[in-house]
Amino acid sequence: MCDISNLIYVCVSTCIMLIVVSVCVYSQAAYLQKGGLKTAVLERRHVLGGAAVSEEIIPGFHFSRCSYLLSLLRPHIFRDLELKKHGLKLYMRDPYAFTPMLEGGVGGHPPRSLLLGSDLAMNQREIGKFSETDAKAYPEFITHLDKLASAIHPLLDSPPVDIAGLTGGALRRRIAALRSALPLVQCGLKLGKNIPDFYEIITAPIMKILNRWFESEPLKATLATDAVIGAMTSPNSPGSGYVLLHHVMGELEKEKGAWGYVEGGMGGVSKAIASSARSHGADIFTEQDVHQVLVGSDGSAKGVVLKDGTEIYSRVVLSNATPYVTFKTLTPQSALSPAFIKAVDQIDYTSPVTKINVAVDKLPNFLAAPTPDGKPGPHHQCSIHLNCESVEVLQTAYEDCKEGRPSFRPMIEMTIPSVLDPTLAPPGSHVVLLFTQFTPYSLVGGRAWTDQDREAFADSVFSWIEQYAPGFKSSIVGKDILTPPDLERIFGLTGGNIFHGAMSLDQLYLARPLPSLSDYRSPIKGLYLCGSGSHPGGGVMGSPGWNAALAAMADLKRG
Structure with a gap:
């Protein structure tokens, strides 16, 4: 038995593309360590990063085995943790999208293709090969999409609105709850007259939007891929518009919507953040498979027990496993109500x-x-x-x-x-x-x-x-x-879902992953969710960990 930290992070799984829970964990460890709290990170696998890892699967070849591109990592986390100082090197891509056609060439020319990048004039020439009308409409569409995506940013770096606090409780909590609504107000102000457009894109099938703007199939299909990537949804399914928005709201090197490669593979992100956390005194342990969260007689988390029987005590435990793994595997079922367990069973983890x-x-x-x-x-x-x-x-x-x-x-x-x-x-x-x-x-x-x-x-x-x-x-x-079962078995991604749960409208913001869990606090006092299963969802983003850190620090301060 040992007592090594104020906070323990349980690193069981992470998510691809987007979405990397260990990134959340390491960044959160760095922030809390900077705040004076001794932290320990327990990583199940032999390699740091969960699904944001680099692995030499074939001799001489180093793969970003799961997550493979960087964009959504929040700029303030990038700056605060001094990731470049800690070895993170990026390769920007321009152009960034290529869609070749499967057709016969005409007049001895190659088959057509669509190439898109930062050069707007080039984009219009490329689109013009399929539709001059679409080429003219494209700049306005990109500007419109950027307005909608940018408006979301205040919501990413804050927990959802504290509805319970707004509707009841002491005056102090109501005042704090009013502050929690500020990001939502900022989002609304940024949107302004575009609020109806925003509502439409997060609820509609993406094809309803794209058909209004464009006529050429290659352009619509290329844009629609971002509305279905990682999601068990089709371009004609309601809510696919939000998935597109989620994938274009990032930035890299101050370039909005850009996606890039990390030198050495995506493990470079995890290594840089872990290095930053260690520089502030955090301890990170690999091959430490957590068996169960320790729950005391008072119903609060007291630490964890590893698969080898070692017990580690802590004031707070943060889990970046999926909600399903956290509450169905790691938490004693006797400590949870049957109604809560039933709700956890209903979370959608379908993966394609x-x-x-x-x-x-x-x-x-x-x-x-x-x-x-x-x-x-x-x-x-x-x-x-x-x-x-x-x-x-x-x-x-x-x-x-x-x-x-x-x-x-x-x-x-x-x-x-x-x-x-x-x-x-x-x-x-x-x-x-x-x-x-x-699949x-x-x-x-x-x-x-x-x-x-x-x-x-x-x-x-x-x-x-x-x-x-x-x-x-x-x-x-x-x-x-x-395959999806392999992603689940190796990386702990329930159902193989790279987002730790579908990014559907019923599992976003106030309902992510459940209405009772949207503030990162679990029914077990001192046990928090800090992974992509919590708001704002999947992606190599860091926001779930940042927001969970704020919640944990606030609770520790209150005692």
């Missing part, structure tokens, strides 16, 4: 994601943008959207999955970070990261995935890539296939 990491001995050569010399073109640094030339293709892929089948023609987002970061692969070789949808957690009839199923789906993905970039299959020297 299979991540495939591939080592190749040569760069993919796309028919739509040939590079016969083997040298990278501008499009190689992008998020490369395959099987995304029409919304119908995305919709059909979604419907396959709803019936329990991996998509026959899956949506594929390909990134090749080694084009910009030479530390990831041997000279001339590359790491190719494939974020694919849609169900269980196959038809509730059947579990087998190795044969995994190989068959991966081969289908490779065959589709082959049609866009002949020679891709023969360039493969190794692969790592992570």
Whole structure:
């Protein structure tokens, strides 16, 4: 038995793309340590970062095994923790999106493609290949979307409004609750006359919005990918508009909406934040698998017990596991009410994601943008959207999955970070990261995935890539296939969901993950949620940890 800290972080799982819970944990540890509280972080795996990790799965090739791009990390966390000082190096991408067509060339020319970046004039030329009307409308659309996304920022760095405090309690709590409403007021003021547009985009299918602005399928489908990425939803599903907004509200190096690569892979983010936390005195331990939260006779958290039986005492415990793992696995069920347990069981963790990491001995050569010399073109640094030339293709892929089948023609987002970061692969070789949808957690009839199923789906993905970039299959020297059950087993992502719970309207803001849990405080006094399952949700963001730190510090101050 030992008493090593004021606060313990239980690091059981994290989330991809977005969303990395250990980032929240390490940043939170740094803030609380700076505030004078001795902290300890207990990481289940051998490598720091949860799902924001770099792993050498194939000798010589270093993969961002789950999370693979950075954008949503809050700027104040980036600055406060001095992440560049602690080794974080970024590679900005420009252009950033490439959508090749699967069609025959005309007049001896390559197939068409759509390339988007920061150069607005170039974007309009690219879009004009499909629609001059869309090319003219695009700048206004981007400005409009930026206004809506920017308005959300005050909500990201604060807990949801304290409704209970506003509607009851002592005068002091009511005054504090009024302050909690300030970010919501700031959001409303920023939106101004755009409030109806904001309401529409967070509730509507994204196609209702895109069809109003554009007519060309490649542009609509490319934009729609951000409305379904990581989510078991289709472009025609209500609420998919918010998923798009969530993915465009970040910034990198003061560039709004930008996404970039981290040198050495996404583990570089976790290492930098952990280094910052350690510099302030925090202790971080790997291969420390937490078995259960210790709950005292007074019903409050007293620490944790590890799988090896070691008991560690602490005044506060913060869990970045999913709500399901936290309350169904780590918390003694006798300490929770049956009604609460039933509510936890209802949280939606449906996931459509299979991540495939591939080592190749040569760069993919796309028919739509040939590079016969083997040298990278501008499009190689992008998020490369395959099987995304029409919304119908995305919709059909979604419907396959709803019936329990991996998509026959899956949506594929390909990134090749080694084009910009030479530390990831041997000279001339590359790491190719494939974020694919849609794949169900269980196959038809509730059947579990087998190795044969995994190989068959991966081969289908490779065959589709082959049609866009002949020679891709023969360039493969190794692969790592992570279906939804694999993401759950390895990283603790319930259901394989990269966001620690669906980013649907019934699981956002005041209802994330449940109305009774939206302020990060659990029914167990001293036990807090600090991961992506809490507000504001998934992404390599740090906001859930920041907000949970504020709640924990406020409670400790009050005693």
